[in-house]
Amino acid sequence: MIVKKMPILQGFPDFETVKKLSNSVSFDCGNAPVFYDIETTGLSRYSTFLYLIGAVMQENNKWFLHQWMAEKEDEEPEILCEFFNFLTSASSTIQYNGRRFDQPYLEARYKKHNLPSPFGNLPVLDLYQELKPCKDLLKLERMKQPDLEEFLGLDSRLHCDGGQCIRLYKSYIKNPKAEPEQTILGHNQEDLLGLGSIFSMLGYRVLMEGNYQPLKAETDEDRMILSFRLPAPVPKPVSKKGTDFYITVRDQEGALLVTSTDQKIRQYYRDYKAYDYIPGEDTAMPRQLSQYMDKSLRIPATPETCYTWFPCSEAFLNNPEKQAQYLKSTLPCLLSF
Incomplete structure (x- = not known):
């Protein structure tokens, strides 16, 4: 297993910003939030396996990036154990689409290997779910993480995408080489730095609150x-x-x-579902009052009426x-x- 740890010198929000933006969407991230992203050999949590976890946590008022990468498939349990230990000091987790993919995938892999889950009642902030209501406001056709990075004007990615990484990793475990290893780790690092960048987009969610x-x-x-x-x-x-x-x-x-x-x-x-629209008066009325009107005079209100x-x-x-x-x-x- 490959283990890496490095300080993040720039491109990640300071802790006070993370705490303030989290609170603004009614989420208490606590004093030790963990940003994380996983790399797997496919989408199915039952027929594929985990080969890399990257996480960011604060240490001595500085952000550090941690990575655990399997050099072969049978090292998956070892990675899971390392991440379990890592999360013991976490106050919350922050991901992109983590509720639908990352966390359920990890929980399934912990279960497969008869290992305890590290999540329990750990609070989760899913940036995808928080930002999805902002899609039309931001005039975005898609809501994948790279789409949000592009919206912010970030074009600093140098490594391949997730699909290419899977093919590269499968080739790597057959013939380990330094160059593919750096590319795979680099992709995961870019995902994590991008996660920190799009965290600022919670300001749009606040705008809608x-x-x-x-x-x-x-x-x-x-x-x-x-x-x-x-x-x-x-x-x-x-x-x-x-x-x-x-x-x-x-x-x-x-x-x-x-x-x-x-x-x-x-x-x-x-x-709006609690209102009827009265066309003759060009106004909406609570249904607890409009129910006494003739049905021909009222129609269900829509967001626009x-x-x-x-x-x-x-x-x-x-x-x-x-x-x-x-x-x-x-x-x-x-x-x-």
């Missing part, structure tokens, strides 16, 4: 402009345009522009508390259209 601090509200003819501050920055500016709104966000500040009608604006609600109108008055423009309530209710809805 509704915790905004209003900064300024003003009207301009038939529109309202409301600027706000986020609890965490986004790594790259984003914008979204609809028929009657425009949203732009840069760093830790954003602005929402909405069209008004007769000096009124729409307030949207996320729990679940709104009510309210006056964009001076009382609203001068009241940050009301603006915060409006943003918390409406902005996540607009971002999800």
